[in-house]
Amino acid sequence: MIADVDAPALSQSPLLPAHLALGARMVPFAGWNMPVQYAGISSEHLAVRSSCGIFDISHMGEFFVSGPDATAWLDSLLTNRAASLNPGQGQYTLLLNEKGGVIDDLIAYRLDHDQWFLVVNAGRLDEDRAWFSQHATPGVSFTDDSPAWAAMAIQGPLAPQVFHAITDGTACLPPRNGIAKLSLNGSTCIVCRTGYTGEDGFEFFTPAADGPAWFQKAVAAGATPCGLGARDTLRLEMGYPLNGNDLSYDRSPLEAGLGFFVALDKGPFTGRDTLLAQKASGLPSRLTAIRMAPGAPPPRAHYPVFHNDTPVGELSSGGISPSLSAGIAMAYLPPALATPGTQLEIEIRGRKWPAESVKKPFYRKPPFD
Amino acid sequence: MPAPANARFAASHEWILSGTADATVGISDHAQKELGDVVYIELPKVGRKVAAKEAIAVIESVKAASDIYAPVAGTITAINDAVSSDSSLVNSDPYGNGWLFTIQPDSPADTDALMPEAAYLASLES
Structure with missing residues (x-):
């Protein structure tokens, strides 16, 4: 059954034509009309574990941060140590409120010395943007560029082969957690060697209008279309948290078991005092x-x-x-x-x-x- | 997938065979497709007296738990142990090996008052 795709309250993915052509079942998720499954959640899940699957992640937000003080600014707002990354590298990190609770978990990629690309959750996109905007500072430019991008996650042991097939062998995948800007078919695309499944794979960002053609090309190259249902079972098997379920404004990243992504010794950042107190007195x-x-x-x-x-x-x-x-x-x-x-x-x-x-x-x- | 000719359907997507003393009950092909991969089934106890439209079983897919309702009032006379151990039978054979339980209706007329397949399928379109 296709959900009411005309419902004005739901945002539409640029990949919607591809989903409808593939017979996806669409459901509302975080304000978006998104595919929950195509052939079935279990078979999609197992395809990612054994070969390769492709997910629409266009609902996620894409932010750009740039300027001479961009890295220091991010280090004052995010838990992980942004300054430790070289251009071309990314890291999982968290945006906390003043109480040390989680606003969002995200990946911050250093595109260039003074330029960052952030990928955030759909359900917290508006709050993230508001938070970054409220903390604006001279010397840092912050842009929410989400509507311009189609995004897909291609995941599984055969993901590198799918990448080479869809780029006709003209591009290289960045190393694990890495990011690369590519010029493909005359437009700028971004590829990140990251994901939410526990498998090798990459996340691929293209101009919104080009998205359906890229999605279909990846399917033709052997990637199984996968919906949000399999995305959830895959991440749960890895114990990866889902914001809104396993992360909340009232729980710290230390309570969530994400201390590896919190650099308590890097200097002040929002929420750090609570985390230091928890560290001293024991986690609740x-x-x-x-x-x-x-x-x-x-x-x-x-x-x-x-x-x-x-x-x-x-x-x-x-x-x-x-x-x-x-x-x-x-x-x-x-x-x-x-x-x-x-x-x-x-x-x-x-x-x-x-x-x-x-x-x-x-x-x-x-x-x- | 067509249903047996004597299957009658409730609006809540269960089917029941008419014209038999112990009437077999299952869920429709449409319902199994909507649910997706079934991973767990809880069936009523044999001998239980049930009211029409009473929630008496639970089918869980990967995403959600759904109640199954008694299509008519009666007494549960048997349950399908095969679907308890292999719940995917509900997906692969909803009108055959994926049956759920049998019920002895209090009144056979209750079954005949339910929808034949054509009417059920038409109701899905509206």
């Missing part, structure tokens, strides 16, 4: 990976979590892992319960089902034979 909670015992129904967001019959929290994300055929979930729990092997119970429709805390990621790639 930890985002915990949870695996259901066999036979349980799929765990889902907001189901209550119990330990020794005491309520200890609720699931922030959950689902059946197509790779593991097991229920997997995440929840903010008292830190002591995050220890792998801790026995928990998840309440589903009035009945408690056994589960336990496990180590992230849920899924690890099998070694080569």
Whole structure:
């Protein structure tokens, strides 16, 4: 069933014609009319794990930051150490509020010495733009260029082959976490060796009008069209947080287990005082990976979590892992319960089902034979 | 995928066979396509008395949990253990091996009052 594509409240992806031609099922997501699946979530998920899939990520926001003080400005607003990147490199980082809670998680790429490209979540795009604009400073130019771009994520072990096929062998993929500006068919495109699936792959940004042709070219080169459903199960298997579910204004990145992306020693940045205090006095909670015992129904967001019959929290994300055929979930729990092997119970429709805390990621790639 | 000729449909997308004492119940081909990959099924207990339109089973796809309603009032007489262990049968064979349970209707006329397939398919268009 195709959602009402004329609904004025929803933004339309520039790739919509490609989705309709491929028979996608469209759903509203973060104010956008987006494909949730084509052939089916499980088969799309497994295609990414075994070969290659392509996702429309045009709903995500693209910001440019430039100027002689751009890097120092980003380092005052974001948690990771922007100054540590060389041109052509990117890093996962977080934008925090004054309380140390997460406004958004994003990837910041250093395009050039004084030029940055930021890719942010659709659901927080307006807040991100407002936050950056409120903190404007001389010597830094900030631009939200989101409407100009079509964006797709091409993910899976065969993604490099798809890249070479769609660029006719004329371009090179940047190294992991890298970014490159390419001139393709007379227009400027951006390719980033990043993703949200745990597989090798790249994210590809093209002028909006060119998007459908690139999408179709990648499909013709062997990439399986994948919707938001598979995007969610793939990221959950890796234990990657989804903003709005696993990240919130009230939880710090340390509680979310993202301390690796927080440079507490780089100098002042928004939210740092809270993080230092948490570090000194202990975290109030930890985002915990949870695996259901066999036979349980799929765990889902907001189901209550119990330990020794005491309520200890609720699931922030959950689902059946197509790779593991097991229920997997995440929840903010008292830190002591995050220890792998801790026995928990998840309440589903009035009945408690056994589960336990496990180590992230849920899924690890099998070694080569 | 066509339904058996004696299948009758509820607006909530369940089908039930008419003209049999123990009437087989499942969900429509349209419903299984809308749900997507089914990953978990919870079925009612045999012997349970159910009211028409009462939520008595749950089908979970990757994305969501959906209630299944009794198409008519009656008593549950059997459940399909095969779909409990392999819920993908609901996707691959919704009118055959993907059946959910059988029900003995309180009144056979209730089944005949439901929609034949053509009327059900027409109702999806509106």
